[in-house]
Amino acid sequence: MPGSLRIAIVGGGIGGLTAALALRARGLDVTVFEQAEVLREIGAGVSIHPNAARLLKRIGLDDQLRKIGSPISGITLRTSQGNAITTPAGPATPAFGDQGYNVHRADFLNLLFAALPKGTVALGHRCIQLREDGDRVHLSFANGASADADVVIGADGIRSVVQRGIGLHSRPTSEGIMAYRGLIPAGRLAWADDLKDPALWLGSGRSFLLYPVAGGRLINMVAFVPTDTESEESWSAPGDLKALALEYAGWDKPVQDTISSLDETFRWGIYDRAPLPYWSTSRITLMGDAAHPMVPHVGQGAGQSIEDAITLAVLLEGCTAVDVAGRLKLYEALRLARTSRVQALARAAGKLYRSEHENPSEKAERLREWMAQAAHSCRHSRSPAPRHRSSGRHSRPRWRRSRDGDTVRHVSIFEDAVRRQWISRTKICESACKSSSASRR
Numbered sequence: 001m002p003g004s005l006r007i008a009i010v011g012g013g014i015g016g017l018t019a020a021l022a023l024r025a026r027g028l029d030v031t032v033f034e035q036a037e038v039l040r041e042i043g044a045g046v047s048i049h050p051n052a053a054r055l056l057k058r059i060g061l062d063d064q065l066r067k068i069g070s071p072i073s074g075i076t077l078r079t080s081q082g083n084a085i086t087t088p089a090g091p092a093t094p095a096f097g098d099q100g101y102n103v104h105r106a107d108f109l110n111l112l113f114a115a116l117p118k119g120t121v122a123l124g125h126r127c128i129q130l131r132e133d134g135d136r137v138h139l140s141f142a143n144g145a146s147a148d149a150d151v152v153i154g155a156d157g158i159r160s161v162v163q164r165g166i167g168l169h170s171r172p173t174s175e176g177i178m179a180y181r182g183l184i185p186a187g188r189l190a191w192a193d194d195l196k197d198p199a200l201w202l203g204s205g206r207s208f209l210l211y212p213v214a215g216g217r218l219i220n221m222v223a224f225v226p227t228d229t230e231s232e233e234s235w236s237a238p239g240d241l242k243a244l245a246l247e248y249a250g251w252d253k254p255v256q257d258t259i260s261s262l263d264e265t266f267r268w269g270i271y272d273r274a275p276l277p278y279w280s281t282s283r284i285t286l287m288g289d290a291a292h293p294m295v296p297h298v299g300q301g302a303g304q305s306i307e308d309a310i311t312l313a314v315l316l317e318g319c320t321a322v323d324v325a326g327r328l329k330l331y332e333a334l335r336l337a338r339t340s341r342v343q344a345l346a347r348a349a350g351k352l353y354r355s356e357h358e359n360p361s362e363k364a365e366r367l368r369e370w371m372a373q374a375a376h377s378c379r380h381s382r383s384p385a386p387r388h389r390s391s392g393r394h395s396r397p398r399w400r401r402s403r404d405g406d407t408v409r410h411v412s413i414f415e416d417a418v419r420r421q422w423i424s425r426t427k428i429c430e431s432a433c434k435s436s437s438a439s440r441r
């Protein structure tokens, strides 16, 4: 694509590959540098909620997503003993817009990779250094290769090299919990066919999540337990099945059945990092976990990186070398506030799930309040959340009635909103520039 900006993306995970697809769809010249020698994913499920599924549709991936995904139509909540916790439909439900899916990460990454033309992703390229030099960025890789780009997007995950390259040194913050993860062939569990939506058991200090992936052939388990040790920020450290079983002794039978059906489990340290003070320099920016790692309790890690990807593509379309710095700042302004709110919500959700000494109706009431607040916070509006009336005949959460506060609907117009905000901010900047030069004259 002669004449267009050369864009380098460091990291070929969900965020980086989606950004490459979205940028290419707008005619931009992109190369992804991924450290892995081969695409070999560690088995795990990941949620693509409607806000992200809708954006993937815009880059033509809806059919493929439908093929690999298990549709989510809600969530079943229970206490540790299996008593139902009845809540209103949450923001993941299709009632408010497009369908969300749970997918196997490997299937999803393969889908994104296959949709890119050969040669777009340079495997075996671990970025070790980057240097911004006037109007270009120079990248060096551990294999001895180097590359120049007009724009660099750091999509290199929670331990981002690009983040350090722009002068940031954020520290991981543990939530005081860790998770055991595992995948179970559905055939091993008598009730697996009935498990269509995610099922979440909430107990004192612990929660236990199951959902189908790979078209229902596998059940994904994530079991959150307290920890006072520094579990590594790893997705793949081996875990001890006996220790896991002890953590959930006395819990509902499906929980115990699941644990005894596992062949192996992995430990996952649960961390996020405080919102960063900035994401961009003149030529380099961050996205996904490199910019805003979040704890997994609202299943938005992938979704927020997909939103980042589309925002970047919208803003970089038609951008000339002179405009890059302004566009990257605008991207940061549009995304940093929203992702910081989602990070905070995810933390709050985790606390709520694991809160102690609550009966099902108390838990349900708290969840209702939280959902109303969550729906409000997911909007771009900076106004404070409405106070939710928590009891009596008028306690129905407002967001259900007005339908204007949920993530889903908000994102249905996401791309258009980005364009509008970009245009209006550009106009504000232009008129500010004009009036300051007029006053100098």
Ligand SMILES: Cc1cc2nc3c(=O)[nH]c(=O)nc-3n(C[C@H](O)[C@H](O)[C@H](O)COP(=O)(O)OP(=O)(O)OC[C@H]3O[C@@H](n4cnc5c(N)ncnc54)[C@H](O)[C@@H]3O)c2cc1C
Pocket (backbone or CB within 6 Å): 010, 011, 012, 013, 014, 015, 016, 033, 034, 035, 036, 042, 044, 045, 046, 047, 105, 125, 126, 127, 128, 155, 156, 157, 158, 159, 160, 161, 235, 287, 288, 289, 290, 295, 296, 299, 300, 301, 302, 303, 305
């Ligand atoms: C194995 C795994 C399992 C996950 N499971 C869940 C889950 O169950 N639930 C959930 O909510 N979230 C999960 N996540 C997180 C979720 O996938 C991310 O929040 C989301 O996808 C954002 O992705 P990202 O592209 O920013 O980062 P990632 O998906 O972490 O991708 C980063 C990519 O950058 C590459 N990379 C890193 N450093 C360099 C470098 N120096 N040079 C070149 N390449 C580099 C990595 O190899 C990786 O491919 C998981 C992430 C991983 C990696």
